[in-house]
Amino acid sequence: MRTKVGIIGAGPAGLMLSHLLHLQGIDSIILENRSKEEIEGTIRAGVLEQGTVDLLNSTGIGSRMMREGHIHHGIELQFNGRRHRIDMNELTDGKTIMLYPQHEVIKDLLEARLMAGGKIYFNVKDVQLHNVETNSPTISFIQENGTEVEQIECDFISGCDGFHGPSRQSIPKVERVEKQKIYPFGWLGILTETPPVHPELIYVHHDRGFALLSTRTPKIQRHYLQVDPKDDIANWSDDRIWSELHARVDTSDGWKMIDGPIIQKNIVAMRSFVCETMQYGRLFLAGDSAHIVPPTGAKGLNLAVADIQVLAKGISEFYHAGNEETLERYSSICLQRVWKAQRFSWWMTTMLHRNVEQTPYEYGIQIAELDYVTSSKAAARSLAENYVGLPMEFKG
Numbered sequence: 001m002r003t004k005v006g007i008i009g010a011g012p013a014g015l016m017l018s019h020l021l022h023l024q025g026i027d028s029i030i031l032e033n034r035s036k037e038e039i040e041g042t043i044r045a046g047v048l049e050q051g052t053v054d055l056l057n058s059t060g061i062g063s064r065m066m067r068e069g070h071i072h073h074g075i076e077l078q079f080n081g082r083r084h085r086i087d088m089n090e091l092t093d094g095k096t097i098m099l100y101p102q103h104e105v106i107k108d109l110l111e112a113r114l115m116a117g118g119k120i121y122f123n124v125k126d127v128q129l130h131n132v133e134t135n136s137p138t139i140s141f142i143q144e145n146g147t148e149v150e151q152i153e154c155d156f157i158s159g160c161d162g163f164h165g166p167s168r169q170s171i172p173k174v175e176r177v178e179k180q181k182i183y184p185f186g187w188l189g190i191l192t193e194t195p196p197v198h199p200e201l202i203y204v205h206h207d208r209g210f211a212l213l214s215t216r217t218p219k220i221q222r223h224y225l226q227v228d229p230k231d232d233i234a235n236w237s238d239d240r241i242w243s244e245l246h247a248r249v250d251t252s253d254g255w256k257m258i259d260g261p262i263i264q265k266n267i268v269a270m271r272s273f274v275c276e277t278m279q280y281g282r283l284f285l286a287g288d289s290a291h292i293v294p295p296t297g298a299k300g301l302n303l304a305v306a307d308i309q310v311l312a313k314g315i316s317e318f319y320h321a322g323n324e325e326t327l328e329r330y331s332s333i334c335l336q337r338v339w340k341a342q343r344f345s346w347w348m349t350t351m352l353h354r355n356v357e358q359t360p361y362e363y364g365i366q367i368a369e370l371d372y373v374t375s376s377k378a379a380a381r382s383l384a385e386n387y388v389g390l391p392m393e394f395k396g
């Protein structure tokens, strides 16, 4: 088999790259080790930045999102039992965010790719990258139900295979510097069959730990609780989850959380991670394969889509103009944005989570930070412009 761009992973990064390349008349093949049903059913992110929404619309796959998603103009920060609204729309001269789940974005991208005859192999095994430092890298893999190793010859490989995929490991150790921070926090996420509790997301700081009230549809809501990252979900009965949510989010003026049936629950650990470089030879890492952020800033999916915009532009310039400038600067262009999203995600996480290792002095600073950001327009504007998404830059 031969293709111009071999893509490993059918997450938001891999699917969006294949879609953007197709619009430029550039063929690609995606290899994915899970089934279509599995990737369409994995519950993850919910918040799309303005730029991600604009990209989905301008490339013809935003219509269901515009019908079924929900535009939010602000968020609430809650501490000491009281809520404070950050009016993102006003603070960013009209920008907003969209609540539309990642797995719905995946479904829309998959449908567009498959309708256009895009090649995606699901349930593949043993994906390996070869000769990435040359101009003709290859990917070997075994098809679903197959036994023989097959090869795809490519001009470029894009590693969109998430944090645990094989692509990053194909960059020699001496060529990459990995920087990370592990947090002593985990998020217990639930989906619940209840009506929306509030028109906007509520990020809650509480002495018992952070909580986040989000939404999915008029009938299904998504909420999160800070827990020990090593905790077992089996320790969390539905009753325990609701009583902990009530303890953290009910407000001092008598507002109470609405509870009901929990239809899904799990715990994820939190880390910040950056791989420098994001490119080696003809291998380009994008999304979670190159960087991870803690979810508090709602940046992971959006950052993956931003990488892809740079990569698609670079590959398009290579084929259509014989120009390699953007590809040569891919890593430095992306890393500028990545580090700003790292900073914002770390800051939101540090400001909102309860850290048992915190000294009373540090706790005082944390509350002052919340007080400042909710009372100073300058500080609120900084939060808002990062939350809706910084402008795309193509110079590094």
Ligand code: FAD
Pocket: 008, 009, 010, 011, 012, 013, 014, 031, 032, 033, 034, 039, 044, 045, 046, 047, 048, 102, 124, 127, 160, 161, 162, 163, 164, 165, 166, 187, 189, 268, 286, 287, 288, 289, 295, 297, 298, 299, 300, 301, 302, 303, 304
């Ligand atoms: P992934 O989505 O991880 O996709 C990688 C794909 O590669 C997967 O389908 C995987 O099966 C495949 N793969 C892996 N190994 C192989 C292999 N060996 N061979 C072939 N295929 C392979 N981000 C936001 O922007 N906003 C949010 O609100 C938000 N909330 C979040 C909440 C939670 C609880 C979590 C866990 C994450 C959240 N994120 C959020 C982060 C976001 O979900 C990720 O950053 C995003 O999925 C990254 O996309 P990706 O395509 O880079 O990687």
Ligand code: DHB
Pocket: 044, 045, 046, 047, 201, 212, 214, 215, 222, 295, 296, 297, 298
């Ligand atoms: C959601 C997830 C996030 O990480 C976040 O910061 C906001 C919302 C969500 O899943 O809805």
